[in-house]
Amino acid sequence: MPSEVVIIDTGVANNASVRAMFERLGATTRLSRKPEDAIEADALVLPGVGAFGAGMGLLDQCGLRDPIRARVVDGRPTLCVCLGLQMLFEESEESSGVLGLGACAGRVAEFPQTVVRPQFGWNLVAGDATETDGYAYFANTYRVTQAPEGWSASWSDHGGRFIAAMRRGDVLACQFHPELSGAYGAGLVELWLREAEVGATC
């Protein structure tokens, strides 16, 4: 496993769960919002809770836009969670006029009016981006419905099919919260950590 996992410090308070998961997996974690850490980290986590506009605002303010975009485009070990997945795209219905990282073509849109929003709870995840099918915990109002080119995808259904997770190289992006998805989520992250290490030694 990488010696250290760097977690982007988004300033909102969900880092405790992410850190606890990595510590249960035997990894050490460090919070940072420095561009050099985003460039150099063997393994980087882009967590995300809160609004698209506020999240991108923080990345811009800290000079993190280009470093994160570059490592995602290069397929270097990066785990993006919830809003972290959404920020990879060009824009979101949640904060119109705000530019996303643009590492993936496409737009994030709200769930249809016909379903309960936010989507809170466990939904079945199935597809190529995740090693096994299983239930994962979601807490989101916005989602992506088309897989970007070059990425494998796993899907869930809430008022229609949406991307639950997507993968390209050593980048794993989850719309769900692996840190809150019990043994299923921890298993996916453990595998990602192991593969990140393989990549780093090649």
Place this chain on the structure above:
Amino acid sequence: MLTQRIIPCLDIRDGRVVKGVRFQGLRDAGDPAELARAYEEQGADELVVLDVSATREGRAAALHTIEEIRRVLGIPLTVGGGVRALDDALALLAAGADKVGVNTAAVERPEILTELAERVGRQCVVLSVDAAARTDDSVGWSVVTHAGTRRLALDAVEWSRRGQSLGAGEILLTSWDRDGTLSGYDTDLLREVCAAVRIPVIASGGADSAVHMHEAFEAGASAVLAASIFHDARHTVDSIKLELASQGVEVRR
């Protein structure tokens, strides 16, 4: 498809679990982290911890308890009961809660919901509504606070709707008439509140069986909270889920 959630609830005072919790195979049945872990292993979809401490020292102990639970718990954790002000909520989130339940503080100063939602996102904000049927000749339910001792003029359905527009991402709806009675959730109350909001509603108060939970889901609840049904080891979360699944309810198993 989104599954229906089963949420055990632990009451803690001064950092320890209160109410008789008997779990097989646990030496110290009062240790919150051990119980939390046991519930996750049984298949709990989330955990709610309510801090019923009456003192400042008790609430400080609760923060430490939340940190200990977070270390071992890999499912969502909602903490309520001790939130008097915005800073209390932020401290609970920093200690490891994923969501905070706000009750009396929101009744007294509704803007706290908006401030919290703007700071941490509405998915972290749970409005706890304690409701009791009106005892005068009028119909409906009023909001009660201070452990049921104060009955307000505020209408519970209207308050839920307003809470949603102020910033709540979820409503934890407790029937004060049914709490502790084991006679089933107040499905009339649930139906009214679920029809009034589009955010998820967690049913609380009165559960004693999978049948009661099934009734709550049919009334529109997205999740059910239960305490005593699990604490006395008559049922595990998994045995309840097995029964619900056989009744056609979608649960995570």
